[in-house]
Amino acid sequence: MRITNKYVDRVLTACESDALVAEQFTKTIHLIDPPTHLLHPSTMLRIVKANRRHHGANRAAAKDHNWLDDPRGQASDVAAK
Numbered sequence: 001m002r003i004t005n006k007y008v009d010r011v012l013t014a015c016e017s018d019a020l021v022a023e024q025f026t027k028t029i030h031l032i033d034p035p036t037h038l039l040h041p042s043t044m045l046r047i048v049k050a051n052r053r054h055h056g057a058n059r060a061a062a063k064d065h066n067w068l069d070d071p072r073g074q075a076s077d078v079a080a081k
Helices: 002-015 019-029 035-039 041-064 076-080
Strands: none
Touching (some): 002 019, 002 041, 019 035, 019 041, 035 041
């Protein structure tokens, strides 16, 4: 069950930036296509790529704001003063 939940989270993240994944997910939740269509290798590849882009963008944004350096979300140079 945990694996399924994690995969669905990744599918939903991919739906934000990939129209084909969003279309397949919509067809699946409306029972037009079986859930196994979300496990097709080409769909899974699109999901993995979209999640890498998403998480890479989040890391870049956090690094720009030094959020990775300071868990409180404050910039490092401000915290040092």
